[in-house]
Amino acid sequence: xxxxxxxxxxxxxxxxxxxxxxxxxxxxxxxxxxxxxxxxxxxxxxxxxxxxxxxxxxxxxxxxxxxxxxxxxxxxxxxxxxxxxxxxxxxxxxxxxxxxxxxxxxxxxxxxxxxxxxxxxxxxxxxxxxxxxxxxxxxxxxxxxxxxxxxxxxxxxxxxxxxxxxxxxxxxxxxxxxxxxxxxxxxxxxxxxxxxxxxxxxxxxxxxxxxxxxxxxxxxxxxx
Amino acid sequence: xxxxxxxxxxxxxxxxxxxxxxxxxxxxxxxxxxxxxxxxxxxxxxxxxxxxxxxxxxxxxxxxxxxxxxxxxxxxxxxxxxxxxxxxxxxxxxxxxxxxxxxxxxxxxxxxxxxxxxxxxxxxxxxxxxxxxxxxxxxxxxxxxxxxxxxxxxxxxxxxxxxxxxxxxxxxxxxxxxxxxxxxxxxxxxxxxxxxxxxxxxxxxxxxxxxxxxxxxxxxxxxxxxxxxxxxxxxxxxxxxxxxxx
Numbered sequence: 001x002x003x004x005x006x007x008x009x010x011x012x013x014x015x016x017x018x019x020x021x022x023x024x025x026x027x028x029x030x031x032x033x034x035x036x037x038x039x040x041x042x043x044x045x046x047x048x049x050x051x052x053x054x055x056x057x058x059x060x061x062x063x064x065x066x067x068x069x070x071x072x073x074x075x076x077x078x079x080x081x082x083x084x085x086x087x088x089x090x091x092x093x094x095x096x097x098x099x100x101x102x103x104x105x106x107x108x109x110x111x112x113x114x115x116x117x118x119x120x121x122x123x124x125x126x127x128x129x130x131x132x133x134x135x136x137x138x139x140x141x142x143x144x145x146x147x148x149x150x151x152x153x154x155x156x157x158x159x160x161x162x163x164x165x166x167x168x169x170x171x172x173x174x175x176x177x178x179x180x181x182x183x184x185x186x187x188x189x190x191x192x193x194x195x196x197x198x199x200x201x202x203x204x205x206x207x208x209x210x211x212x213x214x215x216x217x218x219x220x221x222x223x224x
Numbered sequence: 225x226x227x228x229x230x231x232x233x234x235x236x237x238x239x240x241x242x243x244x245x246x247x248x249x250x251x252x253x254x255x256x257x258x259x260x261x262x263x264x265x266x267x268x269x270x271x272x273x274x275x276x277x278x279x280x281x282x283x284x285x286x287x288x289x290x291x292x293x294x295x296x297x298x299x300x301x302x303x304x305x306x307x308x309x310x311x312x313x314x315x316x317x318x319x320x321x322x323x324x325x326x327x328x329x330x331x332x333x334x335x336x337x338x339x340x341x342x343x344x345x346x347x348x349x350x351x352x353x354x355x356x357x358x359x360x361x362x363x364x365x366x367x368x369x370x371x372x373x374x375x376x377x378x379x380x381x382x383x384x385x386x387x388x389x390x391x392x393x394x395x396x397x398x399x400x401x402x403x404x405x406x407x408x409x410x411x412x413x414x415x416x417x418x419x420x421x422x423x424x425x426x427x428x429x430x431x432x433x434x435x436x437x438x439x440x441x442x443x444x445x446x447x448x449x450x451x452x453x454x455x456x457x458x459x460x461x462x463x464x465x466x467x468x469x470x
Contacts, residue, residue, distance in 0.1 A: 147390065151383050155373035165366040165387065168359045169394050172401040179405065200397075211390050218382040 003086050004096060011100035022105060025062040026112055032058040033116040044121040051120030052130045052181045059109050059134060064163045066105045067145040075153050080216055090213035102142045110134045129184030133177045136194055140201040143208035144169050150215035172200060236453050237462040239313055243446045250443035257436030265429035281339040283430060287437035289332040292360060295325030300392040303385040315381030319371060320448035326364035333357055352406035356399045363391050377456060
């Protein structure tokens with residue numbers, strides 16, 4: 001088995017061993033979305049207007065919640081140190097890990113979004129736009145939250161520091177996504193903005209793993 | 225000998241002594257410039273025909289807003305120096321600039337809010353420039369928090385350096401995206417009313433103040449760098465000698 005296959009298989013086994021890690025963010029998303037009508041109003045027209053933005057923010061928080069300790073266990077049990085000795089660039093392995101994380105922990109959130117969109121009476125076409133936006137935007141968000149997790153590996157009591165550090169860098173994604181949703185509500189063209197979002201995701205997927213691998217190297221070097 | 229000027233930067237002691245002298249020069253120079261610029265700007269520059277006297281906050285607001293952004297650039301240069309030449313002094317600079325840069329950003333936001341109330345009728349609007357300044361403040365805070373969470377200073381420096389460089393790539397994207405977002409959400413009813421034409425008696429004191437604030441920033445950074453150096457090098461012999469002399 002190649003190194004790539006072994007890493008992916010290990011991620012699958014780990015996820016199967018702890019299904020709670022996949023379920024908890026979904027649970028969180030459902031809870032936050034249930035709070036919105038309670039905190040605001042059950043008026044379905046108002047909910048439909050702000051619903052997609054609320055779901056977007058709740059998903060963002062759920063995503064941050066489950067990627068906060070993305071590298072922590074691999075760091076403390078020495079797996080990351082072993083990665084340094086594989087004859088593969090560290091950034092490539094980090095990219096694999098992030099891909100596996102996206103598939104196992106982020107994709108379920110996206111799949112849940114049409115359901116929570118129904119809960120907030122978001123119209124069907126906006127709900128589809130929301131689904132596609134998330135599909136296009138989450139790779140960038142996953143990469144950046146991975147960077148936050150890697151930067152705070154050496155922190156003694158990191159807590160939510162990784163989240164706080166990375167949130168400002170989410171601005172372009174959030175802004176473009178809100179643009180897509182607003183246009184979807186108007187019924188105007190969303191494709192150009194989706195293309196921009198996609199470009200941002202692709203650029204992040206290529207460049208951010210390099211920064212992540214640097215951060216991991218620094219933190220492994222410092223812990224000795 | 226040709227490289228001596230370069231290698232000297234690797235010596236904390238050399239820098240500590242030199243920086244003390246530079247600091248003195250910067251301190252007096254900036255005091256003079258800011259005194260001239262501020263007295264001229266507040267006392268003698270003409271009244272604006274639209275905003276009256278409230279426009280005079282630009283003599284504080286514009287310089288600190290300039291610096292809030294320039295400091296990030298200086299920090300990025302320090303990060304590059306740290307990674308390329310492994311100079312510890314660059315890391316000390318990064319640490320000082322993060323805190324002082326945050327202070328300038330907060331001051332820019334605060335003075336902007338004070339000006340916004342009489343002019344726009346509100347302390348805060350989600351204007352593109354205000355928003356990107358706010359994000360900048362969060363980035364500075366992130367750097368301060370990240371450094372505070374890591375015990376080993378060398379490791380903290382490198383980790384912060386990575387974040388600074390990622391931020392440098394992202395800041396223009398953030399700026400443009402926020403500008404685009406603002407024009408999407410609201411028509412141009414609210415703009416930072418920058419006059420295209422300003423009489424010289426208004427902009428000369430402003431220019432003097434901008435220069436003065438740049439130098440005062442250098443003064444603050446040098447002072448803070450010296451303090452951090454003494455703390456980090458507290459076990460070295462030159463710091464012990466220094467403490468004995470005091």
